[in-house]
Amino acid sequence: MCGILGITASGSETEAAIERAIGTLNRRGPDDRGSLAFPGCTLANARLAIIDLASGHQPIADPERGTAIVLNGEIYNYRELRRTLEGLGHRFVTESDTEVILKAYGQYGQNCPAHLDGMFAFAIWDDRNQELFLARDRFGEKPLFYALDGDVLIFASEIKAILATGRVGAKLDPVSLDNYLALLYVPPWRTIYAGIRTLEPGFSALYKNGRLTQNRYWQIRRQPLRISRDEAAESIRDMLAQSVRSRLVADVEVGVLLSGGVDSSIVATLAQAASPRRIKTFSAGFEGFIDELPYAAAVAAAAGTDHREEQIRADLLDAFEAAAGYFDEPFADSSNVPTHLISAAARKSVKVVLSGDGGDELFLGYRHYRKHRHLPRLARLARELLSPPLARYKKRAISHFSPRERARLARDAHAVEVDPTDHVDLSAGETPVEKMNLIDLAMGLPGDMLTKVDRSSMMHSLEVRCPFLNPGLAQFAFNLPVEYKLGPARGKLILEQAFAQKLPAEVFTRPKQGFGAPVKDWLAKPEFRGYVEKTLLADGRIGQFLKPEVVRRYVEAFYAGRTSLQYKIWTLLALEAWCRSRERVGLA
Numbered sequence: 379m380c381g382i383l384g385i386t387a388s389g390s391e392t393e394a395a396i397e398r399a400i401g402t403l404n405r406r407g408p409d410d411r412g413s414l415a416f417p418g419c420t421l422a423n424a425r426l427a428i429i430d431l432a433s434g435h436q437p438i439a440d441p442e443r444g445t446a447i448v449l450n451g452e453i454y455n456y457r458e459l460r461r462t463l464e465g466l467g468h469r470f471v472t473e474s475d476t477e478v479i480l481k482a483y484g485q486y487g488q489n490c491p492a493h494l495d496g497m498f499a500f501a502i503w504d505d506r507n508q509e510l511f512l513a514r515d516r517f518g519e520k521p522l523f524y525a526l527d528g529d530v531l532i533f534a535s536e537i538k539a540i541l542a543t544g545r546v547g548a549k550l551d552p553v554s555l556d557n558y559l560a561l562l563y564v565p566p567w568r569t570i571y572a573g574i575r576t577l578e579p580g581f582s583a584l585y586k587n588g589r590l591t592q593n594r595y596w597q598i599r600r601q602p603l604r605i606s607r608d609e610a611a612e613s614i615r616d617m618l619a620q621s622v623r624s625r626l627v628a629d630v631e632v633g634v635l636l637s638g639g640v641d642s643s644i645v646a647t648l649a650q651a652a653s654p655r656r657i658k659t660f661s662a663g664f665e666g667f668i669d670e671l672p673y674a675a676a677v678a679a680a681a682g683t684d685h686r687e688e689q690i691r692a693d694l695l696d697a698f699e700a701a702a703g704y705f706d707e708p709f710a711d712s713s714n715v716p717t718h719l720i721s722a723a724a725r726k727s728v729k730v731v732l733s734g735d736g737g738d739e740l741f742l743g744y745r746h747y748r749k750h751r752h753l754p755r756l757a758r759l760a761r762e763l764l765s766p767p768l769a770r771y772k773k774r775a776i777s778h779f780s781p782r783e784r785a786r787l788a789r790d791a792h793a794v795e796v797d798p799t800d801h802v803d804l805s806a807g808e809t810p811v812e813k814m815n816l817i818d819l820a821m822g823l824p825g826d827m828l829t830k831v832d833r834s835s836m837m838h839s840l841e842v843r844c845p846f847l848n849p850g851l852a853q854f855a856f857n858l859p860v861e862y863k864l865g866p867a868r869g870k871l872i873l874e875q876a877f878a879q880k881l882p883a884e885v886f887t888r889p890k891q892g893f894g895a896p897v898k899d900w901l902a903k904p905e906f907r908g909y910v911e912k913t914l915l916a917d918g919r920i921g922q923f924l925k926p927e928v929v930r931r932y933v934e935a936f937y938a939g940r941t942s943l944q945y946k947i948w949t950l951l952a953l954e955a956w957c958r959s960r961e962r963v964g965l966a
């Protein structure tokens with residue numbers, strides 16, 4: 379795991395810009411730094427050493443072909459791919475997965491990402507052809523941002539590094555700000571800044587002669603499966619077991635974040651079964667609002683892990699502000715605070731953990747799927763005629779501030795984008811549930827869930843690997859009959875069938891509990907209420923984008939008893955905290 383950076387230029391000015399920028403990535407890569415300059419491009423890396431601790435220094439060059447690479451992430455099939463490439467005549471000088479990508483590029487060219495199973499964002503400079511190749515993993519586990527300064531391209535793992543080069547302005551994009559108010563996050567095809575873009579999940583790009591050409595190399599395809607439930611359960615057991623085994627490959631100890639829910643419990647159980655030593659599992663109770671410790675302890679006992687519990691009593695306002703400052707963009711999913719705190723706790727013992735992220739998206743674990751699917755048939759048909767379920771889902775589950783509310787709130791009402799989900803390709807879905815699922819996979823997973831996991835863990839130089847986000851498993855899960863996954867009371871039915879004999883029964887039967895914060899209770903705390911009054915009401919930085927009188931009406935109504943406004947207040951407060959963090963680093 380690393381932070382990567384590059385500029386398609388060289389010379390003393392570029393060297394100084396690289397030096398300024400690479401320091402901002404220190405949390406992603408505290409173990410080592412390196413850079414390599416060519417006449418047409420300079421690559422740099424800040425490394426968190428996980429694989430090939432001795433000789434995995436980056437950038438890695440291939441002098442025979444005139445290429446060099448920087449990688450953020452891990453390639454889980456790198457050993458198998460290395461053997462294939464050696465059979466084709468390639469020779470290696472390190473034991474790292476990074477060099478395997480470089481050789482794969484030499485063999486397969488721009489098709490090399492299709493050969494990789496992993497979470498990654500990488501850049502390869504081809505000095506002979508004077509071109510830069512970029513690629514990002516299929517689900518968006520690892521970020522990759524870029525910007526253009528004339529005919530010079532700058533890329534980095536974090537926005538703060540691009541801004542630190544001094545070559546790109548920090549002008550906000552009003553449409554991205556509007557999207558944030560609708561979604562709680564900036565969608566994965568935008569950034570909050572007008573001059574900075576993100577390479578989308580499943581895409582590669584080639585920069586040559588001042589032109590950037592992008593290519594989608596992977597997406598979910600519709601290929602319906604004819605398979606029995608028993609066969610499906612067996613296949614899922616095998617695929618998940620293999621995925622967990624591959625994600626245990628490391629030259630450092632690997633642990634598991636264990637909440638006691640379905641997904642993390644499966645991962646912890648499979649990890650322990652695949653490991654010759656006791657796996658460390660980590661659970662956290664957050665005093666007063668989240669306590670799944672008894673459930674996690676039961677799973678750990680059944681699996682036989684070396685279980686660690688921690689009751690976190692951190693100053694929540696400090697934790698909230700710290701997360702807002704690190705994320706680079708406004709982010710209002712309240713679960714970023716507990717994720718940041720559990721990551722800090724786990725990092726005391728290990729550098730790498732597995733998590734259960736992605737299980738809800740693959741196996742229809744969210745409540746909004748059930749709301750439509752299990753209505754009586756006549757009621758469902760009537761509702762579809764009066765209010766199509768996909769439109770209803772978008773309105774209720776996505777638009778936290780409605781388009782009308784955003785138009786009243788924003789100073790620039792012309793920036794309102796009525797439906798940000800129109801950017802999602804829904805062609806693989808036929809039913810409303812499948813289309814909802816595609817929106818979650820293409821927008822919510824990379825924009826919200828994986829952004830939260832990546833930033834919250836990287837704050838503490840902790841690598842998080844997600845076994846559910848295996849491309850073969852995702853394709854298989856999407857194409858299973860919906861009734862295999864979704865029941866009247868809960869989703870993930872096929873996971874229950876596959877793992878019921880391996881986990882305590884209450885893992886599947888207890889009500890689903892998310893990892894979000896109790897926003898209403900937090901906002902009622904004196905320290906948070908004082909912060910709201912001091913910032914949103916008295917001296918709100920968001921007044922440059924939003925109308926202060928409208929913000930005040932929301933705040934006053936909430937504290938007068940309209941608790942249904944809690945997430946709107948939290949969204950405004952997270953935006954305010956982010957604006958103040960920009961001031962602290964001289965961006966506002």
